[in-house]
Amino acid sequence: MADTSVHIQALKKMLAANELIVDEQDMAAFCLDQRRRYQGKVWAVVQPTSVASVQAVVKYCFEHAIPITPQGGNTSMCGGATPSDAVAGLGIIVSLSKLNRVRGVNVADNCITVEAGRILQQVQADAAAAGRMFPLSLASEGSCQIGGNIACNAGGVNVVRYGPMRDLVMGLEVVLPNGDLVEQLTPLHKNTTGFDFKQLLIGSEGTLGIITAATLKLFAPVKTHVTAWVGVNNIEAAVLLLQTMQQHFAERLSSFELISAFALDLSSQLLQLQQPLQAPWHVLLELTDSTDNSLLQEQLMQVLWDAEFAEAVVAESEQQREQLWSLREHISEAQRHLGASIKHDIAMPIGQVATFIHQCEQVLQAAYPQATLVVFGHLGDGSLHYNVFMADILSNEVYQYETDINALVYEQVFAVGGTVAAEHGIGQLKTQWMPYMRTAQELALMQTMKQSLDSKNLFNVGKVLP
Amino acid sequence: MADTSVHIQALKKMLAANELIVDEQDMAAFCLDQRRRYQGKVWAVVQPTSVASVQAVVKYCFEHAIPITPQGGNTSMCGGATPSDAVAGLGIIVSLSKLNRVRGVNVADNCITVEAGRILQQVQADAAAAGRMFPLSLASEGSCQIGGNIACNAGGVNVVRYGPMRDLVMGLEVVLPNGDLVEQLTPLHKNTTGFDFKQLLIGSEGTLGIITAATLKLFAPVKTHVTAWVGVNNIEAAVLLLQTMQQHFAERLSSFELISAFALDLSSQLLQLQQPLQAPWHVLLELTDSTDNSLLQEQLMQVLWDAEFAEAVVAESEQQREQLWSLREHISEAQRHLGASIKHDIAMPIGQVATFIHQCEQVLQAAYPQATLVVFGHLGDGSLHYNVFMADILSNEVYQYETDINALVYEQVFAVGGTVAAEHGIGQLKTQWMPYMRTAQELALMQTMKQSLDSKNLFNVGKVLP
Incomplete structure (x- = not known):
């Protein structure tokens, strides 16, 4: 580490005072991941x-072969933004937090160009200020950044209607590992001029370069929301409800969230809110329309009635709607009070969700009778947050069981053709699972791409690739 | 060419009799592009x-370093599926026409898996048979194939609402230039497990591998169509109409086609159909709704009235709707009777379309007073078909002027930040324009990707890359 002071001097020369942090204490927050599972060193x-x-x-x-960990809002659930042990003490973090301006709004082409460090919630507000809507919405939207959302191909609650982040990106500006700038910020809706390089960056989790800005699609604002909370007896009924909604309301279905009774218990206790209804499983669904549509609420109630979903509450006011959403959105926070859990960000074909939930619960209960499950997620796109708590086991001892429990859960996920990295990415948490989801040929291709773009293997080392 | 007979014997051994054509006459149709501008030799x-x-x-x-030209329906407008001169007589065409089965329909996940050679119109019908809709729609849908649509990232008339082909692909199965198979056919709606390799193949025009099958998104069928033909005095009014439609109907706007008076003259004469109305410029627009929406037609008429678009015809029957669309869809055929034209498949920011059309017409009229323009296209996504005919010049002599006219037109396109390959791709027709649309760094990146995947440079040589 003899060179570090030389490098710091060099960085000081090329950067402004507010662009460089070298104080250990000031660096600490950047080095620790939000789940406090990974402690990097730079x-x-x-x-x-x-x-x-x-x-x-x-x-x-x-030039000096210094490893770089790109970092957005540092909200990764998989240690994706925290330097790995492979580069402990060897490199730097490049945080995009201060590169956060709006470059421009283009109303005619329905798009906005923002820098990577802009916080998701701010981008939502920027769009609203222009009379438009940016649909990406997820739990950490108050602190996660657009660059990180793109690097991780973020999902969230509106994927059913608007797709994941990949579907919302029109253009990217990227600094490659060798320092070259590739600028593909464009408002063109049709453009077929060779390989679409930016698609490789989307979902690459900082291993192929640093996203510095993006042109994002905007949409018409939603003028009508109809939000319902429906109780169902089992997953099969929830899937049936999903198909009923798609049949009758098609693209107006913008959210379809599954919540277990226990997950609802947790968030309703945290919020001290009454539960909308009692049932083994709950669905929070929302229909949206970009025109004023006064008939939609009644249509929904009629369809629920006709399809015999008797246990249902339709929000009668904006306040009630916010309460219903609040119950969903506080599950993550509420379960933190239970202690540490073994989390799984999984997705599978929608037709397989019921099979998976039944089989996985059986397998877990057999191996760990004290296991408690907190299950919720975006059934509308087949993705679940599947979190295992261990009663009577001290919080910090739960992770002793992680390897074994992951193996049990993931075996069931793979059995139904699913993925164990639905919307949180691979980071450093899940690299060992890549060979179960990608063939040897696909992994070799990824290595080829990595080698082509990051020939010195400096960018986010120890992430994504096994 | 001493080896050819040896190679033919080898291919005969590994293929069934109906998989190999070596007769010159039988090969002829595969070697000629649909515009009869490129004659390949294999x-x-x-x-x-x-x-x-x-x-x-x-x-x-x-193994034997034999060049391959992948071919779908051979409907490329840019010579993309015809062997280039660089490989004349050296290689083979691999036509996907007979690899054309439906592998399966997955209603729960709203997707269909088909082989590459399946004709687009068949896929539309397959979706309809499953109670779903596949939205890609374009002039050659009766003969173009899904694999080619993906390879060229096809666009068409529904891009405003459903996006181009890239947005409709969930998974691909690809044979790489070395013969390896990469299978990413998946019904997963969320899956972030490393670089999304298939995105490189979409829009690569056969230069990186052969797409053999695809999993495609399906949508709810449209239950309500409202179709209007609106006359406007100028492009500015057409853009204003587009914004009015987006403001009031948002995603229900599924097509917004601009048609010049002359383009309409041509197709109405061909079809012997009366013109819906007289105006300098015409817009064919369609609103669609996946629910029965009896109010939509009246709402559209009210909005047109309020916004003072007085020259408007709203289709009152399915027959009338089909007639309106027929006028749009037969422009290409009708203009062929005028003789050869110099075609331009361009796109630009929507806010720049009026500027472009004015400036380009001035430049062309100054240089070529006898030039006649046939302008039509998908204004809703900023893309135009901009075709130049030359009165008093024999059809086969038009192409003498192509280099000069392209230079004039494309200079205007680049001046407004546009592309000269909106939805037909680059093929061999436009490789020389790539450096005007991609930076040296982007082109170097493309070469890196090409070299990584097609190390012997065998796949569709002479296409896409300059």
């Missing part, structure tokens, strides 16, 4: 305020 | 009936 955190600063730093690091 | 056409056959042939060609 000798500097760079917070560029311009693309030129990003390029200068990346070029310097390329 | 020593065999292979029509595999299985993925195993594709792999066997590709492996053999890889």
Whole structure:
């Protein structure tokens, strides 16, 4: 580590004072992941305020073979933004937090160009201020950043209608590992001019370069929301309800969330809110319309009635709607009070969800009678948050069982053709599972792509690739 | 060419009799592009009936360094599916026409898996038979194939609502240039497990591998169509109409086609149909709803009235709707009777379309007073078909002017931040324009990707890359 002080001097020369952090204490928050499971070690955190600063730093690091961990809002659930042990003490974090301006709104082409560090919630507000809507919405939207959302191909509650982040990106500006800038910020709706390189960056989790800005699709604002809470006896009934909604309301179905009775118990206790109804499983669904549609609520109630979903509450006011959503959105926070859990971000074909939930519960109960499940998620796109708590086991001892429990759960996921990285990415938490989801040929292809773009293997080392 | 007979013998051994064509006359149709501008030369056409056959042939060609031109419905407007001069007589065409089965329909996950050679119109019918809708729709849908649609990231008339082909692909099965099979056919709606390799194949025009099958998104069928023909005095009014429609009807706007008076003259004469109305410019627009929506037609008429679009015809019957669409869809055929034209498949930011049309017309009229323009296209996504005819010049002499006219037109396109390959791809027609649309760094990246996947440079040589 003899060179570190030389490098720090070099970085000081090329950066403004507010772009460089070298104090251990000031760096601490950047080095710890939000679940406090990964503790990285770096000798500097760079917070560029311009693309030129990003390029200068990346070029310097390329020349001196210094590992870089790109970081957005540091909300990764998989240690994706925290330096891995493979580069402990060897490199730097490049935080995009201060590269966070709106570059422009283009109403005619329904798009907005923002820098990578802009917080998701701000982008939602920017769109609203322009009379438009940006649909990505997820639990950490108050602190996660657009660049990270793109790097992880984020999902969330509106994927049913608007797709994941990949579907919302029109263009990217990227600093490659060698410091080259690739600028594909474009408002073109049709453009077939060779390989669409930016698609490789989407979902690459910082292993192929640093996203510095993006042009994002905007949509017409929603004028009509109809939100319902429906109780069902089992998963099969929830899947039937989903198909009924798609049949009658098609693209107006914008959210379809599954919540177990126990998950609802947790969040209703935390919020001190009454539960909308009692049932073994709950569905929070929302229909949206970009026109004023006064008939939609009645249509929904009629369809629920005709299909014999008797246990249903339809929000009668905006306040009631917010309460219903609040119950869903506070599950993650509420379960933290239970202690640590073994979390699974899984997805599978929708027709297989019931089979998976039954089989996986049986397998877990047989092996761990004290296991408690908190199950919720986006049934509308087949993705579940499947979290295992262990009663009578101290919080910090739960992780002793993680390897075994993961193996049990993931075996069931793979058995139904699912993925164990639905919307949180691979990070450093799940690299060992890649060979179960990608063939040897696909993994070899990924290595080829990685080698082509990051020839010195400096970017987010120890992530994604097994 | 001493080896050709040896290669033919080898192919005969690995293929069934109906998978191999070596007769010159039988090969002729595969070697000529649909615009009769490119005449390729090969020593065999292979029509595999299985993925195993594709792999066997590709492996053999890889070993013996034999160039391959992948071909779908051979409807490329840019010579993309016709062997280039660079490989004249050296290689083979692999036609996917006989690899055309439906592998399966998955209603729960709203998707269909089909083989590459399936004709687009058949896929539309397959979806309809399952109570669903596949939205890609374009002029050559009766003969173009899904694999080609994906390879060229096809667009068409429904992009405003459903996006181009890229947005409709959930998974691909691909044979790489070395014969390896990469299978990413999946019904997963969320899946973030490393680089999304299939995205590189979409829009690669056969230069990176052969797509053998795809899993495609399905949608709820449209239950309500409201179709209007609106006359406007100028492009500015057409853009204003587009914004009015988006403001009031948002995603219900599924088509917004601009048609010049002259383009309408041509197709109405061909079809011997009366013109819906007289105006300098015409817009064919369609609102669709996946629910029965009896109010939509009246709402549209009210909005047109309020916004003072007085020259408007709203289709009162399915027959009338079909007639309106027929006028749009027969422009290409009708203009062929005018003789050869210099065609431009361009797109630009929607806010720039009026500027472009004015400036480009001025430039062309100054240089070529005898030039006649046939302008039509998908204004809703900023893309235009901009075709230049030359009065008093014999059809086969028009192309003498192509280089000069392209330079004039494309200069105007680039001036407004547009692309000269909106939805037909690059093929061999437009490779020289790539450096005007992609930076040197992007082109270098594309070469890196090409080299990684097609190390012997055998696949669709002379296409896409400059």
